[in-house]
Amino acid sequence: MSEEYIKKHQMMVSTENRYLCFSLGNEHFSIPLLQVKEVIGIPDFTQIPYTPNYFCGIMNLRGKIISVIDMRKKLNIVSKGTEENSVIVCDLENITMGALVDSVDNVINIEKEKILPKPNMQSSIKNDYIDGLIEFKNQIIVLINLAKSLSIEDLIHIEKSGS
Amino acid sequence: MDEEFELELRMIFLREADANLEEAEEAYLQFSENASNDLLARCFRLAHNLKGSSKAVGYTEIAEILHHLESFLLRLKNKEFAITQKITNVLLGTNDRLKIIIEQLKINPNYKTNYKQIIDEINQVSGETPPLINEDQKPDLKEGDIIVLIDYDKSDKVKNSSDINKLEENKLEENKLEESIKQKNFHNKKFLNDEIIRVSLNKIEILQNYIGEIVIIESMIEEQMSLVNYQSMKNYFRLLIKATKEVQEIVVSLRLVPIKPVFQKLLRTGRDTSAMLNKEVNITFIGENTEMDKFILDELMDPLMHIVRNAIDHGIEESEERIEKDKMREGNITVKASHESGNLILTIADDGKGMNPKLIYESAVKKGVISGTETLTDMQCFELIFIPGFSTKTETTEISGRGVGMDVVKTNIEMLNGKIDIFSQVDMGTEFRIKIPLSVGIMDAFIIEISKEKFIIPVHQVVECLSLSKSNLTYLTGIDNVISLRNEEISVVDLSQGLNIQNKNDEKLKDKVIFIVQAKGKKIGALVDKIISIQSVVTKNLGEELRCESGIVGSVILGDGKVVPILEIAELVASQSFQKNLQKINSRQII
Numbered sequence: 001m002s003e004e005y006i007k008k009h010q011m012m013v014s015t016e017n018r019y020l021c022f023s024l025g026n027e028h029f030s031i032p033l034l035q036v037k038e039v040i041g042i043p044d045f046t047q048i049p050y051t052p053n054y055f056c057g058i059m060n061l062r063g064k065i066i067s068v069i070d071m072r073k074k075l076n077i078v079s080k081g082t083e084e085n086s087v088i089v090c091d092l093e094n095i096t097m098g099a100l101v102d103s104v105d106n107v108i109n110i111e112k113e114k115i116l117p118k119p120n121m122q123s124s125i126k127n128d129y130i131d132g133l134i135e136f137k138n139q140i141i142v143l144i145n146l147a148k149s150l151s152i153e154d155l156i157h158i159e160k161s162g163s
Numbered sequence: 164m165d166e167e168f169e170l171e172l173r174m175i176f177l178r179e180a181d182a183n184l185e186e187a188e189e190a191y192l193q194f195s196e197n198a199s200n201d202l203l204a205r206c207f208r209l210a211h212n213l214k215g216s217s218k219a220v221g222y223t224e225i226a227e228i229l230h231h232l233e234s235f236l237l238r239l240k241n242k243e244f245a246i247t248q249k250i251t252n253v254l255l256g257t258n259d260r261l262k263i264i265i266e267q268l269k270i271n272p273n274y275k276t277n278y279k280q281i282i283d284e285i286n287q288v289s290g291e292t293p294p295l296i297n298e299d300q301k302p303d304l305k306e307g308d309i310i311v312l313i314d315y316d317k318s319d320k321v322k323n324s325s326d327i328n329k330l331e332e333n334k335l336e337e338n339k340l341e342e343s344i345k346q347k348n349f350h351n352k353k354f355l356n357d358e359i360i361r362v363s364l365n366k367i368e369i370l371q372n373y374i375g376e377i378v379i380i381e382s383m384i385e386e387q388m389s390l391v392n393y394q395s396m397k398n399y400f401r402l403l404i405k406a407t408k409e410v411q412e413i414v415v416s417l418r419l420v421p422i423k424p425v426f427q428k429l430l431r432t433g434r435d436t437s438a439m440l441n442k443e444v445n446i447t448f449i450g451e452n453t454e455m456d457k458f459i460l461d462e463l464m465d466p467l468m469h470i471v472r473n474a475i476d477h478g479i480e481e482s483e484e485r486i487e488k489d490k491m492r493e494g495n496i497t498v499k500a501s502h503e504s505g506n507l508i509l510t511i512a513d514d515g516k517g518m519n520p521k522l523i524y525e526s527a528v529k530k531g532v533i534s535g536t537e538t539l540t541d542m543q544c545f546e547l548i549f550i551p552g553f554s555t556k557t558e559t560t561e562i563s564g565r566g567v568g569m570d571v572v573k574t575n576i577e578m579l580n581g582k583i584d585i586f587s588q589v590d591m592g593t594e595f596r597i598k599i600p601l602s603v604g605i606m607d608a609f610i611i612e613i614s615k616e617k618f619i620i621p622v623h624q625v626v627e628c629l630s631l632s633k634s635n636l637t638y639l640t641g642i643d644n645v646i647s648l649r650n651e652e653i654s655v656v657d658l659s660q661g662l663n664i665q666n667k668n669d670e671k672l673k674d675k676v677i678f679i680v681q682a683k684g685k686k687i688g689a690l691v692d693k694i695i696s697i698q699s700v701v702t703k704n705l706g707e708e709l710r711c712e713s714g715i716v717g718s719v720i721l722g723d724g725k726v727v728p729i730l731e732i733a734e735l736v737a738s739q740s741f742q743k744n745l746q747k748i749n750s751r752q753i754i
Contacts, residue, residue: 046726049662050740060726
C-alpha cells in the first residue's frame with residue numbers, strides 16, 4: 001500500500017473533513033458532521049407563545065427538551081414540500097438544538113483547503129452565518145454556521161424588538 | 164424500643180458506614196506530606212459523622228475507636244504532626260479494621276471487637292501522650308516532633324507486624340464463633356444482608372429518559388394497531404403497556420423517599436442524647452411522609468442530627484432551670500417537614516433558652532472569628548455559629564462535638580442550593596429553618612387546556628380555583644372582567660387572549676375555570692378553558708435559548724411523551740407581550 005493511498009484513506013475516514021448536506025428549497029447547505037447528533041423525522045412540536053414564527057416549538061428527544069427552528073422560515077426560503085422533511089439535531093456550543101430542513105441529502109468529504117471563502121457581496125445583508133462555499137459535483141454548497149444562523153442572541157434580539 | 168425498629172436503624176447505620184468508610188479510604192489515600200487542609204477537614208468530618216451515628220445506634224465501641232481517630236485527625240489538622248507514610252498506613256489500617264467490624268456486624272449484630280487494640284494503635288502513632296500535655300508541647304519546634312515520630316516508626320514496625328498476626332488470629336476465632344451463631348442468627352442475617360447498592364442518579368435519569376422513549380414508541384404502535392384487526396396482538400400489546408407503566412412508576416419512585424427513616428434516626432439520637440445529659444426532652448415529628456429526592460435525604464441526615472443534638476445539649480435547659488423559668492418540665496423539640504411552593508421546608512424548633520446574640524458576638528471575638536469592630540444585627544450574630552471552629556460552649560462535650568457540627572450543617576445545605584435561617588429569642592427557644600429547592604423538580608400541577616393547547620400550572624401558585632359558570636364575573640368596559648370573591652374584587656384575564664391563541668370554536672362555558680393566583684401583593688384571576696387533571700409531574704428546564712420568555716418557566720413531559728410548557732401566571736400576565744396582546748384584542752372589541 002502506498003503512503004499516498006493511506007493518507008488519502010485516512011482523510012476519507014476522518015470525520016473532521018465530513019459534512020452533512022441538506023436542502024432548503026432548491027438551495028444546498030452543509031454543516032460539519034461533527035456537530036450533528038442525529039437526524040430524526042418530524043416530531044410533535046409544542047409551540048411556545050411569543051416566539052418568532054420560525055421557531056417551531058419544543059420537542060421531546062428521549063426525555064430532553066430541545067428547541068427546533070425552521071431553517072426555511074429563518075432564512076426566508078420557500079419550502080419545496082413536506083415529504084422529506086427532517087430535523088437535524090445538533091450540538092452547538094453546549095446547546096442542543098434542532099434544525100428543520102426540507103431534506104437531508106448526503107455526507108461528503110471535503111478537505112479543509114478546498115473550501116472556498118465566501119464571496120464579498122455588494123449588499124448590506126448580514127451574511128456572517130456563511131462560513132464558506134463548497135464546490136461538489138458542479139453544485140455550490142453553502143457551508144453554514146448553524147450556531148450563528150440559529151443564534152440565541154438573535155432570538156433574544158427579536159424577542160426584545162417585538163415587544 | 165421495639166426490636167424491629169432497632170434492627171432497621173442498625174441496618175441504615177451499616178449501610179451508611181460502608182459508604183463513609185469507602186470515602187474515608189479514598190481520602191486517606193490522597194494523604195501526602197502536604198495534604199491540604201480541606202482534605203484533613205474532610206477526613207475529620209467523616210470520622211466525626213460516623214462517630215455520631217454509631218453512637219446513635221448504640222455501637223459504643225465503634226464510637227470509641229472513632230473518637231480516638233477523630234482526636235488524632237484533629238491534631239493532624241492542626242498541624243501538630245507532619246503526615247508520614249506511617250501515619251497514613253495506620254489510618255488505612257484502622258479504616259480496614261472498621262470495615263471488617265462493619266462486615267461482621269452485618270452477619271452478627273452482637274459482634275464484639277477487640278477495640279482497645281485498635282485504639283492503642285492510634286494512640287501509639289499519635290505519640291501516646293495524653294492530648295493535654297501534647298497541646299502544651301505545641302509551641303515546640305516542628306523538627307522535634309518529627310524526630311519523635313521517627314523513633315516510633317522503628318519500634319512500631321515490629322509491633323505492627325505482630326499486630327497483623329494477632330488480627331489474623333482474632334479473625335480465625337471470629338470465624339469459629341460465627342459458625343456457632345450462624346444458625347441462631349439466620350433470620351437476622353437474611354434481614355441485614357438485604358443488599359443495597361448505590362446507583363448514581365445519572366443512571367436513573369437515563370433510565371427515566373428511555374422509559375419516556377418507550378412510552379412514545381408504544382403510542383406509535385397503538386396508532387398502527389388500530390389499523391389492523393388482529394385480536395391476539397392487541398392483547399399482547401395491552402400486556403406490554405401494563406408492564407411499562409409498572410416500570411415507569413418504579414423508576415419515579417426510585418428517586419423519591421419519605422423522610423420517615425430520618426425522623427426515626429433523629430428520635431433515637433434525641434433519646435440517647437437526652438438520656439446522657441439527664442434532660443427530659445420530647446421530640447415531636449410532623450410530616451413524616453413528606454417525600455424528597457434520595458440524594459437530598461442523604462445529605463440532610465447529618466445536618467439534622469447535629470441540629471437536634473445541639474438543641475438538646477445547648478438549647479434545652481436542665482429540668483430545675485426550666486421549672487424556675489415557669490416552663491414545662493420537659494423540653495420540647497419539634498421537627499417538621501413540608502413542601503412549600505416547590506421547596507422542601509424543614510424546621511427544627513426547641514423551647515429552650517434561645518441564643519443570646521451578645522454572647523455569640525463576644526465569643527466570636529474571643530475566638531478571633533471576627534475582629535470585634537463590626538456592628539452586627541442579631542440575625543448576623545446568629546450566623547456566626549456557622550463559621551468553622553465556632554462553638555459557644557467553652558469546653559467541648561461528647562455530644563455536640565468541637566464546633567464542627569454547625570459548619571457541616573451549613574456546607575451540606577448549601578451544597579443542595581438550600582438556605583438555613585435561625586430565629587431565636589432568649590428564653591423562648593431557637594428555630595432553624597431549612598429551605599431546599601426540590602431540584603429534581605417533581606411537583607403537583609394542574610394540566611390545563613387553553614384553546615386546545617395544554618399548559619401546566621403548578622399547584623403551589625394557585626390560591627384557589629373557581630368554576631366560571633358559578634362565579635359572578637362581571638364585565639366592566641374599559642377596565643377588566645372582575646369577580647367579587649368574599650368582598651374582594653379580583654380582576655380576571657383570559658389567558659387565551661394574552662397568549663394570542665384564541666380558538667374560534669368556543670369551549671363549553673361550564674368547563675371554564677378561573678385560577679386565583681397571588682401576584683405581587685394582589686390577587687389576579689386567570690381564565691382557562693378547562694382542567695384536564697392534577698398530577699405529579701417532572702419538570703425539565705428549557706434550553707438557554709428560551710430563557711428570555713417571560714412567564715414560561717419550564718416544561719413537563721407528559722405520560723404520552725408530549726412536551727407541555729409551564730406557566731408562571733403572575734409573571735406571564737405582567738409581561739409586555741401578554742399586555743400587548745390584551746390591548747390589541749380589547750381595542751378590536753371596542754371598534
